[in-house]
Amino acid sequence: MRKFLRAAAALLALSFVAFGPIAPASAAVAAADALPHNYTGVWWKSTESGWGINFAHQNNVVYATWFTFAADGTPQWFTVVASKTADLVYSGNVSSFTGLAFNTDPYAANANVKTTRGTATITFAADGQSATFDYTVDGIHQTKAITPQQFVPSVALPDCAYGASVAQLSAATNYQGLWWTTHGSAVGGEESGYGINFNHQGKVIFATWFTYDVNGKGWWLFSVANETSPKVYTGTVRAATGPGFSKEPWDPFAVVRNTVGNVTISINDGNHAKFDYTVNAIAQSKNLTRQVFAAPGTVCQ
Numbered sequence: 001m002r003k004f005l006r007a008a009a010a011l012l013a014l015s016f017v018a019f020g021p022i023a024p025a026s027a028a029v030a031a032a033d034a035l036p037h038n039y040t041g042v043w044w045k046s047t048e049s050g051w052g053i054n055f056a057h058q059n060n061v062v063y064a065t066w067f068t069f070a071a072d073g074t075p076q077w078f079t080v081v082a083s084k085t086a087d088l089v090y091s092g093n094v095s096s097f098t099g100l101a102f103n104t105d106p107y108a109a110n111a112n113v114k115t116t117r118g119t120a121t122i123t124f125a126a127d128g129q130s131a132t133f134d135y136t137v138d139g140i141h142q143t144k145a146i147t148p149q150q151f152v153p154s155v156a157l158p159d160c161a162y163g164a165s166v167a168q169l170s171a172a173t174n175y176q177g178l179w180w181t182t183h184g185s186a187v188g189g190e191e192s193g194y195g196i197n198f199n200h201q202g203k204v205i206f207a208t209w210f211t212y213d214v215n216g217k218g219w220w221l222f223s224v225a226n227e228t229s230p231k232v233y234t235g236t237v238r239a240a241t242g243p244g245f246s247k248e249p250w251d252p253f254a255v256v257r258n259t260v261g262n263v264t265i266s267i268n269d270g271n272h273a274k275f276d277y278t279v280n281a282i283a284q285s286k287n288l289t290r291q292v293f294a295a296p297g298t299v300c301q
Contacts, residue, residue, distance in 0.1 A: 037128030038160040040177055040298050042199040042206065043146040050242045050255035052149065053133065054197040054208060055122075056178035058162055059294035060084035062122060063178065065197060065210055066094075067220045071244040077210050077220045078137070080120045088126065094118040094137050097218055099193045102211040103282045107181075112193035112212075140246045151224075155202035164299035169290055172270030176200040176300040178291040179273065195291060196275065198265075200300070203227035205265060209237075221279065223263045231267035237279055270299070 039062060044052040051068040062082040070076035079097070082090035099112035120135035133144045148157055158176050175198045181191040199206040205225045213219040222240075225233035242255035261279040268274065275286040290297060 037124070038162055038298060039124060039128065039131075039148075040160040040300060041157065042149045042151075042197065042208070043131065043133075044149045045144045045146050047252075048144070048250040049252035050240070050250070051245065052208075053146065054178070054199070056197070056291065056293075056298070057160070058292070058298050061294055062090045063293060064120070064122065065178075065195075065208070067208055067210070067222075068245040069240075069242040071246070073241045073244065075218070075220050075240060076245065077218050078117065080122075080135075082120065082122055085121075088124045089121060090124075091119065091121040094120050094135055097193070097212075098216045099212040099218075101214045101216060102194070102219070102279065103214075103284060105284065107191040107193070109192050137245070142246065142248075149199070150201070151199070151206055152201040152204055158200060158300035160298055160300035162294075162298045164297050166271070166296060168299050169271040169292075169297055170269045172299045172301070174200050174300040175205060175267060175270065175273070177298060179275075179288040180291045181286045182289055191286075196288070205233045207235075207263070207265065221260065225263060225265050233265040233267075235263055237261040237263050237277060 039055045039057040042052055042054050051066075053064055053066045056063040060083060064080040064082055066078045066080065068076055068078070076096065078094050080092045080094050082092040085091045094117045095114050096117050097112045097114055100107055118135060118137035120133065122131055122133055124131045130145065130147050133146050135142060150157055158174050160176065164172075178195055178197055180195040194211040196207055196209045199208075203226060207223045207225055209221045209223070211219055211221070219239070221237050223235040223237045225235035228234045236259050238257050239260050240255055240257045243251055261277060263275070263277040266274040266276070271290050273288045275288050277284060
């Protein structure tokens with residue numbers, strides 16, 4: 001993923017994720033995680049530029065959205081609802097989805113179809129600065145060493161913490177986390193089935209958007225959005241093709257990126273934003289809120 005995010009970094013000097021309501025952690029791990037680290041953000045294997053994984057960490061659940069490529073080289077994303085199973089260890093099923101094309105309007109709630117593809121375990125180092133991502137998908141077992149991605153070298157990684165109140169979420173000035181469109185619904189959201197991860201460092205939001213192409217296949221897009229005025233971030237939207245996720249060795253030079261549109265992210269407050277985009281000449285606008293699947297949620301600063 002280095003070339004992928006290095007290319008993003010070069011532009012400096014679009015989690016939408018298919019999901020429905022996420023089940024709370026089991027009673028055995030219902031108490032707030034006492035460990036000092038929160039893992040919310042984008043992670044990568046620095047020698048395998050072109051793919052990455054976003055973690056939304058709330059209470060004892062790490063909701064992971066993994067952007068990579070299918071065997072035929074087309075964009076593929078998976079999700080893992082990884083619950084804490086031991087200190088520093090989170091495990092869950094790996095799932096893929098099909099759904100409504102990104103430009104469907106109105107977008108029916110929970111129209112996505114989930115397929116379980118395997119299992120994954122994420123084991124974090126005690127210092128919170130590295131992890132192993134061990135998975136079996138379609139019968140293929142692999143282990144990747146991953147670290148948080150610092151794409152603005154002059155800016156420290158955000159410090160995230162679980163247990164924020166709604167007021168703290170609204171007052172936040174760092175927008176890192178998982179966002180979605182709910183139309184005010186308290187459970188599930190009227191447009192459950194896709195989402196977007198914001199990774200916010202300094203005056204840059206690196207957005208990874210998990211949605212579906214015109215045929216309903218899982219499709220991810222990304223944008224490096226720079227602050228162009230207070231609380232307004234703009235950038236181009238890109239899509240990519242590359243080696244299948246199981247390819248060994250991984251060839252970062254085989255990843256091809258294409259510009260497909262542009263985006264403007266307008267922040268109303270730390271808990272509400274507007275997402276205006278044009279993709280393949282289709283213009284749309286979405287109102288976003290943070291996805292809180294383990295109340296009260298996580299806030300970064």
